[in-house]
Amino acid sequence: MRIVIGQGSCGIAAGAEKVRKALLNENISVPISITGCIGMCYLEPIVDIYDEDKLTRLVKVSESDAPAIAEYIKTGDRSKIENLTVTDEDSEFLSKQTRIALRNCGIINPEIIEEYIEKDGYTALKKALSITPEEVIEIIKTSGLAGRGGAGFPTWFKWNAARQSEGEEKYLICNADEGDPGAFMDRAVIESDPHNLIEGMLIGAYAIGAKHAVVYVRAEYPLAIKRLKNALEQAREKGIIGNNIFGSDFSCDFMIKAGAGAFVCGEETALIESLEGHRGMPRLKPPFPAQSGFWRKPSNINNVETFANVAWIINNGGEAFAAMGTEGSKGTKVFAVTGKVKRSGLVEIPMGKTLRDVIFDIGGGMKTDKLFKAVQMGGPSGGCIPASLIDTVIDYKALGATGAIMGSGGMVVMDESTCMVGMAKFFLDFTAKESCGKCIH
Template structure:
């Protein structure tokens, strides 16, 4: 029997490392020599820590939300042949994995990412061997063209086309770069793949290198992903030991090697020319295109840059055939897409679904629906570069063009779910604040335009909005989109413009009525004690840190608005809901 524990970042944060250590200790104390291994996250982050017992006959017992105190009981049941029901995953949760089509995530939560042999046992490095032994670079690119895989980092550009341009370049030195600079708030797809299946990304880079004639590769990963970096380096070292990286790979003339570059966490370095500048030791700022990186990239040499998820799909495409990939999904949006489900969702985590699946299916069938059974208000797709999809458009399909029509973008796969307690003006301000701070400052439109937009949003949420502010935001937003050099500036206004498009009435409420319908903007809130409900317990009076609640001789409590800091403690402590927020 094999025991595996999910030790991705989400699992470790939930206490999985302590669970792993306790299982090891108890197995040793019992004198049992069972194999226990770490695996990456299987996508069900909301159930961490997850422990799986895999029997010789293939049968599995999966335990979720495992605590160290529950391990003894779980082990007793497993070894006595009567697995305890406590913590055992229920069929409904297990079915969520079967509703997906896992290609990029196929090994995540399945193999030990720190053991290259487990990857090899799962058809690992067979794809690059097939390329080197049986296919020419042109044939490899043709297979990728047949698959019609488009860049999963956000732009959705055909992968084969970028490879083809670089392949045709006659320069002796070429480079492959993996863009793992995942900076979107609420996005963790790339991190999970790197932590759970680093060899798939390495193999994808090797195939890309073989196709275009590159001998060197760089994995640009943000330094905030320490576990991903550790596992990547182990994977690279193990591949070198088996001569899967280096020279004379598979006893051929093919040579390829990799190094890791840790980025400092600048969001703009997700843009390929800014990323190249960072790798070269320069400040991460975008360059004018053309020339494109496939013509003049790293060190002015032809360079292909692909996202983590894109590269993780490549070995599967070579092994199974481009047509098999193209048969999944829909016309012009083939294959699968990984999404990170966050926000007001019951079952947050990673999902991988065929293109053509509706947003509603992702949220309700796999994500479990809205937390506390509230109504979905909107979904932010594409992070700070994306836009809002309102509840009326939840039947929009996961398709590059269909999502773009809504005013959002597919992006790298962040999906932030919002309910009716979300203020759309405040949400737009949150994302714009992020892009404003992350602007490299090279373009006046982006550097100053986002700042001016943020000032207007601050004014609106502070109750100082003015007539014409909405129109001014639209004018500024469109100007920034047209005048910015790179994707950061060109997409920065999207959260604001899309929320104005679908939730204009909410902006008007803030500006005209000086109210926040979602009751989130503090400056627009007032607190009142409802005398008919008040039981005169005094809890609000005693817990108010600024003494903003007055009490008269009849024990009647009232809120002194001039002193109130709107912290909400009075609402939280009132046992009968006698404090209202308006």
């Protein structure tokens, strides 16, 4: 038997560290460890008790519950914890999802590399290194994986362009500058499963021929940065990062850049300017980063969620990923569901599901049982989708037809009490402060 406490940013903010300390003070005879965010942010703090293959999930746990949990561990008397046990209804929040990018989040300890390896971690990297870079790119092409940062551009095309660019020095860059209000998908992945990001980036670096990998992450994510640094150190100690990885001719090392929180640096060329120590301002294109990027060298930039799918695709095949989704939008998509919804948190579903599926079936509908009014998607560059379009299919084309966009995956749900003028004012004010005058040299 063992106890695992959810310690993503949401869990810690809700009091998970106090719960952990309280449980340690009970001198419980079973191991107590941590994990990242399982996605059920509305139920934090969450304590999972594993008894071999059986899981007992306790929710909304406080430090005052520690004695009851300790008593259950000692005696097996479930009456002590019955009021904390997750309901069947809330369990549906996870059971109705299909998890690829989030597959290890809330399951493994993000600070222990061995737990990632036990989940077939780095087997995809070994597989990729056994074939040619061109074959890796072909698998990604078959999968139909598109950039999850918002633009939905084919990942294989960007990789191939960087691969074909001339020059020995190339860079692979991860855009973790998650700036949309209401978005926290990338933060959760880095906090909860940093090795998945590292493995996906290493595969991408091998594919394009890069010996240098960079993660540009916003400085407002201190826990994500801490766990990523720890994961990189552990991977380096095991020879997974550095020279001649797994005995191959492939070498690659990492660096982390903490961004200053400028929204415009989410645009890839502004991000590159910031990486070089300049003010974050977009460059005119062409040339594109694949030809002239970081330090004017060929560079490829994808966001966290894009890389988080790569290892799964290599291990399971491009066809398996392409079998999910719609004709023009393959695979799954992660959404950060917030606002006036009952079950807020992280949701990963196959493309092709509807907004109703996410907001009502998984999200449980409106928090106060008021009427659904609209959902804001795509951040400041997106738009509000009204109640009349609640059955819109989630894919790039269908969402674009509503006047909104997929974006990186923020979903801010509004009920009839929300003032749409106020919402418009908020996003216009945000855009004026963060973007206006910053998009041209």
